[in-house]
Amino acid sequence: MKRKFLKSFIILISFFMTSCYGSWNIFYEGNNVDYRTPVMPVLNDLADLSGSYNVLILTDTHFGYQRKEAPLVALYLWLDSVKGTDAAPKFAISLGDSVDTGAQEEYAEYIRFCDTLKNLYGIKIIFNVCGNHDIYQGHWGNWQANCYPHTSFYKFKTSGFSWYSFDTASGTLGNNQLEIMKKDMEADPNPKIVFSHYPLSEYNLAFGIGDTTERNLLISTFLKNNVRCYFGGHNHYSHFTDIGLYDYCCPSFRFNEAWTVLHVDENTGAAIANFSK
Amino acid sequence: MFIQKNDLRKKLLIICMLLFAAPAFCGSVNLFTNARPDMSLSTNLSACLKRDLRTAPFILDSKFSADFKELYFDCGSALQDQKFDFTTNVFYMPTFFEKFRAGLGFGYHFYRYFNEFSENDILFSLRFCWCKTSFFNWSFTAGFLLKNSLIDAMSKYQSNLFKNSYFLDLHFDWNFTPHFKAWCSVSSVDYFDYPLLGTPFFKSGVSYKFIDDVSLDISLSLKFVDMITSAVYLNECILKTGVKVYF
Numbered sequence: 457m458k459r460k461f462l463k464s465f466i467i468l469i470s471f472f473m474t475s476c477y478g479s480w481n482i483f484y485e486g487n488n489v490d491y492r493t494p495v496m497p498v499l500n501d502l503a504d505l506s507g508s509y510n511v512l513i514l515t516d517t518h519f520g521y522q523r524k525e526a527p528l529v530a531l532y533l534w535l536d537s538v539k540g541t542d543a544a545p546k547f548a549i550s551l552g553d554s555v556d557t558g559a560q561e562e563y564a565e566y567i568r569f570c571d572t573l574k575n576l577y578g579i580k581i582i583f584n585v586c587g588n589h590d591i592y593q594g595h596w597g598n599w600q601a602n603c604y605p606h607t608s609f610y611k612f613k614t615s616g617f618s619w620y621s622f623d624t625a626s627g628t629l630g631n632n633q634l635e636i637m638k639k640d641m642e643a644d645p646n647p648k649i650v651f652s653h654y655p656l657s658e659y660n661l662a663f664g665i666g667d668t669t670e671r672n673l674l675i676s677t678f679l680k681n682n683v684r685c686y687f688g689g690h691n692h693y694s695h696f697t698d699i700g701l702y703d704y705c706c707p708s709f710r711f712n713e714a715w716t717v718l719h720v721d722e723n724t725g726a727a728i729a730n731f732s733k
Numbered sequence: 734m735f736i737q738k739n740d741l742r743k744k745l746l747i748i749c750m751l752l753f754a755a756p757a758f759c760g761s762v763n764l765f766t767n768a769r770p771d772m773s774l775s776t777n778l779s780a781c782l783k784r785d786l787r788t789a790p791f792i793l794d795s796k797f798s799a800d801f802k803e804l805y806f807d808c809g810s811a812l813q814d815q816k817f818d819f820t821t822n823v824f825y826m827p828t829f830f831e832k833f834r835a836g837l838g839f840g841y842h843f844y845r846y847f848n849e850f851s852e853n854d855i856l857f858s859l860r861f862c863w864c865k866t867s868f869f870n871w872s873f874t875a876g877f878l879l880k881n882s883l884i885d886a887m888s889k890y891q892s893n894l895f896k897n898s899y900f901l902d903l904h905f906d907w908n909f910t911p912h913f914k915a916w917c918s919v920s921s922v923d924y925f926d927y928p929l930l931g932t933p934f935f936k937s938g939v940s941y942k943f944i945d946d947v948s949l950d951i952s953l954s955l956k957f958v959d960m961i962t963s964a965v966y967l968n969e970c971i972l973k974t975g976v977k978v979y980f
Contacts, residue, residue, distance in 0.1 A: 487964050489966070588962055591964065593964075627963040628958045630786075631784065634786065659929055662959070663931075666929040666931045667785065667958055668882055668929065670786050672850040672884050673786060673849060673850075675884050675886070675887060676886045679884075680886055690962075698890070699891050700890030
């Protein structure tokens with residue numbers, strides 16, 4: 457009887473240990489989405505940005521991953537081709553999983569890449585989103601120290617648009633973020649662009665927002681509050697769907713060797729993106 | 734080459750049919766127990782110790798079940814602040830060699846989040862239950878989950894969001910005495926909660942019959958959202974207490 461009990465107990469516990477990213481994270485407060493997102497600061501870096509411009513969107517760059525090279529040359533060639541023209545991106549957004557395991561040496565490599573984009577290609581700012589790999593093995597502190605704007609839940613404004621970033625690195629946004637974001641969106645009449653690590657409506661096997669209550673409430677909130685576009689990564693493939701807002705699941709920079717360019721026209725309120733392939 | 738392939742398929746089909754039919758020829762399969770079913774009616778109150786976006790502080794639910802051994806039916810509903818759920822299941826699992834049961838299951842779940850959205854979930858499953866002894870048994874279920882979401886705000890753009898997914902369930906039961914039993918399970922769905930694959934529920938509970946036909950049930954449920962691709966994060970913790978009446 458004892459052996460049977462022990463056997464079934466071991467089977468059950470082994471299921472609990474199946475997470476790729478270490479079950480010990482449960483004891484680490486940085487793994488708690490509510491801990492990471494107590495407030496939503498509003499940033500003023502781009503308040504004067506107006507007219508028509510492009511934004512470079514990268515996701516799942518996975519710096520530190522050894523078995524596949526990131527297509528840096530291809531990206532630099534494209535940036536060279538648009539340098540000095542209106543097509544050159546004004547700023548960039550990294551949709552998370554910037555590094556593979558969250559270790560500091562991987563972040564150092566990522567920061568060198570960001571410096572290249574800023575110094576050689578005139579990209580003013582790179583906004584970061586926190587992804588599940590970024591906080592792997594309790595490395596939230598590394599993400600927070602290295603990645604601008606050093607918070608995973610924030611808002612910034614350009615002359616005509618409001619931009620929101622929220623944290624889905626734990627596979628959920630939680631009550632706190634939804635409440636804060638919902639209240640802010642209801643008070644803000646501007647057209648909006650939202651980005652996070654997980655895609656909005658796209659789901660493949662176990663990749664995506666699995667809790668459909670969260671997904672449905674997000675879609676409902678966005679449609680009621682003039683959100684024009686949503687950008688997510690995580691799934692390592694590209695997908696676009698129009699669900700009343702443009703829902704983009706962006707391709708992985710490292711694994712799909714592709715990036716996304718968002719064309720914004722502040723005067724008309726238009727925002728449309730293209731995948732590089 | 735084509736003829737050879739066709740012949741091979743025919744042979745495989747015949748072998749499979751014989752294998753599946755073998756227990757019936759041996760007389761070791763019980764397709765249906767023609768006896769009065771074990772019926773029960775339960776009412777539960779859940780206290781949500783850690784809440785996700787789905788759960789209110791308290792949930793009230795009730796459930797009816799009729800167990801014919803090989804054929805099983807249940808239905809239940811749950812009510813909480815802003816939300817209503819209804820679930821029903823039918824399983825057919827013949828008994829083989831008086832040791833195990835295997836068969837098919839069908840389930841349906843309706844979920845309404847008032848003023849926001851509705852969901853319809855349809856579940857098809859393959860089920861296995863090892864029930865050689867009355868003291869200990871375990872069961873395993875694997876199946877398809879078809880989820881259709883109708884979001885009120887989206888209705889003028891696109892009628893619904895449809896997703897295919899899978900679900901798994903592993904369940905252990907210990908009947909220590911006729912009056913006291915314990916159970917635990919790990920499953921990717923719960924009776925009133927059907928996330929897409931990747932969010933396991935770890936549950937355990939005890940049931941004590943304090944009088945002949947009435948038992949007191951207590952269980953604890955832990956929900957870890959997206960445990961496959963993200964670090965383990967406890968999304969929901971529910972303590973459920975209830976009373977079950979057998980008749």
